[in-house]
Amino acid sequence: MGKSPWIVSDELWDRLEPLLPKRERRFRHPGRKPLPDREVLCGILYVLHTGIQWEYLPQDLGFGSGVTCRRRLRDWNEAGVWQRLHEVLLAELNAEAKLDWSRCVVDSPRQGPERGSHTGPSPVDRGRAGSKHHLITDGHGTPLAVLLTSGNRNDVTQLLPLLDAIPPVRGRVGRPRRRPDSLFADRGYDHDIYRDQVRQRGIVPAIARRGTRHGTGLGTYRWMIERSFAWLHGFRRLWIRWERRADIHEAFLRLACCLITQRQLHSLCCVVSR
Template identity: 65%
Template sequence: MSKRRARPWLVDDGLWLRIEPLLPSPPPGRQRPGRKPVLEDRRVLCGILFVLYTGIQWEWLPQELGFGSGMTCWRRLRDWNAAGVWRRLHEVLLDELRAADRLDLSRGDRQHPRPGAQWRPKTGRSPVGRGRPGSKHHVICDATGIPLAITLTGGNRNDIAQLIPLLAAIPRVRGRRGRLRQRPKEVCADRGYDHDGYRRQIRARGTKPVIARRGTAHDSGLGTKRWVIEQTIALLHWFGRLRIRWETRDDIHEAFLKLACSLICWRRLHSTLR
């Protein structure tokens, strides 16, 4: 097994070159004489990725790895998310994927419920989880499975209510000369999104809705287009911290979601650059 596969939480040079310019500068007070030296950002980021990959609790982060304490990593994740680091990183990687002709701007979308340990912000009684509290990850991807946007809601929220917010959350993708691309050519979705009112809203945004209708046969062929979103969801939930929502604060869980989307984009781009 390669070193990269054996320890995926180690940040390679290519990814760090893209992240470092996005990080906010430390407060001036951190540099005063007599203060404890600030742990370098790259090592702290490795600690954050260790928690994301393994699903370990923050307080159990092994000190011998040299990534700092779990509380240090938690605070840095919170602050960087508030500064928009993960959102901008995702946009940067999408731009590079489009420039490399690896982004196919036709779309697929779906949601997936995640159980939660207790009642927390953006949780609700999941109708598929015996009424237990949980959250939903709503994802939209391109035709090859690259995640374009992700949102978090309670497990009791109707799937279709997040269709328009997901479309609106897609960033304007650069990477080529000409107009920025944001609207998909078409949106593929399953029967859970079958509603003529939402079809009209999608068409009003300049996008063609390709949504299965309830009561029709299952041999429409739409599944051949939508399998990529299943792959994207599987990749997201391969990260141990995203399988069950342990975070009390919804912004911390959303930070992990955005970071995971960026890592999936980076893997796809890294395979192109090699």
């Protein structure tokens, strides 16, 4: 049997531990000793993979309470831990020349909760409340940045914020890279004003136009992001948004992108070891 996906591997922990904020020790009233961060992270991953509610987190597995795990997830996201971990993983992939900067791909399917912040009536789903995951990947489907908005936000409005959210990726000689050579998107991003702004950033837009017949050939490159969304929504906590608080759901999104990027790096290491 394979290892449970919520067990934190040594490779992931070695990259993550230096990024975690250090808690100050109280000498006068130390209180109860806090749970180790690694065990709490296992609890967070358990919720992310299984979609279980926080209050039903199994206590016998040593994760601690759901309140503790949710609080640490929130605090680590506010401290920028997931963003920095993602940058570390991207830099390692970039050092091995395994990031495809020749193109990037964007898309934004809708997720449907009933209520909460960052939700809105979807114009394509009978006005039901929902959110959107806006994702941009490299040519291999590795997540570069992710955003969360309400379900009634037009896809094209998040195109430039997604490009600007790509972090400076180190790992190679010279200046860190932030811009791909070209950008692929479907008809939801068809707008000449945005095409011009993409070109101003030195990126060639390859965006399908409305009213044209299918079979333009863009699907040859866009299927990568469809696979990336399948990976992302393979985490059951992200398939349906249960959190009312947007910061908790966003933290899960960023953590999931880190795990997907680490898988890409792990598959690279397996190929090299062969």
